[in-house]
Amino acid sequence: AITSAKVEVNGVHLHYQQTGEGNHVILLLPGMLGSGETDFGPQLKSLNKQLFTLVAWDPRGYGKSIPPARDFPLDFFERDAKDAIDLMQTLKFKKFSLLGWSDGGITALIAAAKYPDLIHKMVVWGANANVTEEDVKLYNGIRDISKWSEKTRKPMEAMYGLEYLSKTCSAWVDGISQFIHRPDGSICQSSLPHIKCPTLIIHGAKDPLVPRFHPEYIHKHIANSRLLFFPEGKHNLHLRFAEEFNELVENFLL
Numbered sequence: 001a002i003t004s005a006k007v008e009v010n011g012v013h014l015h016y017q018q019t020g021e022g023n024h025v026i027l028l029l030p031g032m033l034g035s036g037e038t039d040f041g042p043q044l045k046s047l048n049k050q051l052f053t054l055v056a057w058d059p060r061g062y063g064k065s066i067p068p069a070r071d072f073p074l075d076f077f078e079r080d081a082k083d084a085i086d087l088m089q090t091l092k093f094k095k096f097s098l099l100g101w102s103d104g105g106i107t108a109l110i111a112a113a114k115y116p117d118l119i120h121k122m123v124v125w126g127a128n129a130n131v132t133e134e135d136v137k138l139y140n141g142i143r144d145i146s147k148w149s150e151k152t153r154k155p156m157e158a159m160y161g162l163e164y165l166s167k168t169c170s171a172w173v174d175g176i177s178q179f180i181h182r183p184d185g186s187i188c189q190s191s192l193p194h195i196k197c198p199t200l201i202i203h204g205a206k207d208p209l210v211p212r213f214h215p216e217y218i219h220k221h222i223a224n225s226r227l228l229f230f231p232e233g234k235h236n237l238h239l240r241f242a243e244e245f246n247e248l249v250e251n252f253l254l
């Protein structure tokens, strides 16, 4: 069974899903506009429940962690990282692993760098540590949600309704594009050398949204990291190739 609950963290009622009774606790961090429900169905369903306890959180302003409405100040990833860690502290999980997709991967990188003693192992995929001109073009390409594929848009539209979804997507594009004004367009580049936990970086070789220099950069700057490609994978490889993904992650975490 998957339970659904809310708990107050940093003045916000954060929603999360939880399942499994294993000693190894995993926090799953969704991507842009994501939530446990929209982003991690196959993981909540099929990762080993005897070995793992899974917590999938909805960052503030996403999923069922509304209100508040989502906003994107320059420190939004740091704010998510603190919320995520404080949520796990509130739930009394002392040490845990992180599974972060895309924006959730960025949040995981920042959290692992800032709280090394709390994190056992980490898997990130579809993440980037900085923003280039090429990325800003790609971001603007997804601003108009009517151009999204049906498969991507439908669960999001069901979660948020059309108005909140289109407004928040556009705000996200503006929010993440802000980083271009920083030196090297850095989001979290200086965090990477502080990451101590074993880290698996996965990337879809056919990801149209995140160019492969991003995972290569992340790999280069995290000492204890491995980089692995899904040759046929695009951005949502944990959904499209759920079985292979789950098996790979279980083997890495054990």
Ligand code: TYC
Pocket (backbone or CB within 6 Å): 030, 031, 032, 033, 101, 102, 103, 104, 135, 137, 138, 139, 140, 142, 209, 210
């Ligand atoms: N980072 C987004 C996410 O969290 C995905 C994304 C990446 C969107 C690059 C657009 O150009 C883009 N799912």
